[in-house]
Amino acid sequence: MSLGAAMTDRLHIPLKVNKAYREARNARKKAYAPYSKFKVGAAVIGRKIFSGCNIENASFGATYCAERTAIVKAVSSGEKSFSDIVIVTNKASTPPCGLCLQSMAEFCRGDSRIWLGNEKKITRAYLLSELLTHPFGPNQLLK
Numbered sequence: 001m002s003l004g005a006a007m008t009d010r011l012h013i014p015l016k017v018n019k020a021y022r023e024a025r026n027a028r029k030k031a032y033a034p035y036s037k038f039k040v041g042a043a044v045i046g047r048k049i050f051s052g053c054n055i056e057n058a059s060f061g062a063t064y065c066a067e068r069t070a071i072v073k074a075v076s077s078g079e080k081s082f083s084d085i086v087i088v089t090n091k092a093s094t095p096p097c098g099l100c101l102q103s104m105a106e107f108c109r110g111d112s113r114i115w116l117g118n119e120k121k122i123t124r125a126y127l128l129s130e131l132l133t134h135p136f137g138p139n140q141l142l143k
């Protein structure tokens with residue numbers, strides 16, 4: 001299954017994804033981005049929805065992306081498996097950074113969906129396996 005470009009024109013967006021989109025959009029309003037001014041909201045869908053925003057730091061390496069903030073909130077609340085992640089920025093579609101993709105690989109499956117959108121709507125959807133083709137995972141740590 002591939003969502004990629006073929007789905008862009010006719011995205012079927014499930015109700016739970018629309019709900020997560022609204023939560024990601026609201027989380028974006030809370031972004032702390034005084035340096036880049038690039039505000040991001042994200043929401044992950046497990047049994048419940050958890051949202052997060054990017055939180056920058058004057059020591060740039062200490063910055064949290066919105067996606068990882070949402071994942072940290074979810075995992076620290078007991079959720080460890082996500083079917084969908086929604087990311088909202090001011091652009092039509094901003095893919096997650098490599099660090100966030102690696103975090104997603106820990107708690108998502110290859111067929112988990114990554115939905116990208118702006119303040120108006122969801123514009124694209126990808127499978128995690130399309131964005132991270134050869135993830136480093138628990139299997140690499142097995143003896």
Ligand SMILES: [Zn+2]
Pocket residue numbers: 065066067068096097098099100101
């Ligand atoms: Zn990131």
